[in-house]
Amino acid sequence: MNDISFIAAGALVGFIVGLTGVGGGSLMTPLLTMMGVPLHTAIGTDLLYAAVSKTGGAIVHHRHRNIDWRITLTLAAGSVPAAALTVYALANWFPDANSYKHILTTALGFMLLVSALSILLRPAIQRRLAQRKTSSWGVRAWVERHTQLLTIIMGVLLGVLVTLSSVGAGVFGVMVLVSLFPALKMIKVIGTDVTHAVLLTLVAGLGHMSMGHVDWPMLGWLLIGSLPMIVIGTTLSSRLREDIIRPILGTTLLLLSVRFIFA
Template sequence: MEWGYLLAGLGVGIMVGMTGVGGGSLMTPILIFGFGIQPAIAVGTDLLFAAVTKAGGIWAYWRHGVVHWRVVWRLAAGSLPATLLTLWGLSATGVHEGHHNDLITVALGVALILTSSALLLKNWLAGIMKARQGHPLVNYLYRLRQDETIKAPATVITGGLLGIMVTLSSVGAGALGAVVLLFLYPRMRGVEIVATDIAHAVPLTAVAGLGHSAVGTVDWSLLSYLLMGSLPGIYIGSHLGVRISDKILRPLLAIILLMVGIKCLL
């Protein structure tokens, strides 16, 4: 079984290295459906797995000055309290005893479908917004995005929703967060959106993962095997990614996530 965990970590690490997404989206379903891990333990373990594998990205992006820390604080102002409240609710109602397996599986399915939709529709929606410049509805949306009195609370609320979703399913901090940032902060460059999204995802997944650990839903042995496989996998994937078109990889990943999400809901 240990070799299976190592290979799972390796495979997910390669996908993360190639596409930049797919860690929580792929690992949690693999643990639940591939290895029969209890959903709560799969989510808790995967949250810490995501925090460790993404942590190196913060340092690299911070050195290049592409993290928008004000946006990170806004997201965290919503996500971290929401995460703690969700953890308290799960703990108080017996998550460590497996009482919420169905809830977690449904939350995972919804999160996967939303993530796959974000991957498939992100570029299309951006194209529609550009093509329809001058349309009254598009002009109204652009004005909303430029109004700080609306943008700031909208970012905090978005963080809160991400905190709940990530704590329940370990999915959503990556692709969904990036799509929201793309809409709310249109002046941010692509690399800045990715960097800011990761800078928020690491503390979010770390707090959620440590909270799961406190209520007994993290398997530390499993985590160690996944990390041993994923770290070389990310290195391999980062080299393969420059040779395989992103236009092929992301739609393929999105379709896989959509199929797994539907399976979770059936």
């Protein structure tokens, strides 16, 4: 593939990310693999792409005090060590990238499926949680008593699966926060999720880099294409109805998940 193709791919993903707020990993990694990039290189490069592209958003949220640092660090206490251990396992338990390709493929398909369901079902889940917020619902009460432990456990799960697939740090992360912290304002959910995603994808991406899974020129071209289009997509997002965008994007990810699960 030539440089223009990667710039175009970055522009397409950046525009959709700006338009919908969905993390680029859900779209970038499948797109790169369909362009002929080896899966392990697509994942490693996309993780660092996510870390760089989300950093600006994290800085803005920090300036506006939209980050709950306690929750961010609690999630990271589970996800960052899990990401490092996952990279260690890949590097030391398998002879080469081809020997664990099936693990990456399955993880990618699974996380695309989870992301699709998160997008499609999020409004219904939020409504249900809002209805139960002030009730003595048994499950909700149990979750509230064990919130810190559950946050760390979900961080571990995110750390492993995001490292294996590059998908889910944004979309799945939001659903984790909405489910565990229903009283948290949505702007703080987003700010906390973006900041945690920067930490997680940076650690996971550097781990993949240590195994030679990052294509630096390709990463540069992707960023050149995507960063301006994220701004344009964000500007246009207020003019489009979310209830139209969400089903289209969710269905697209659902179809992509089938492709990788049954690859």
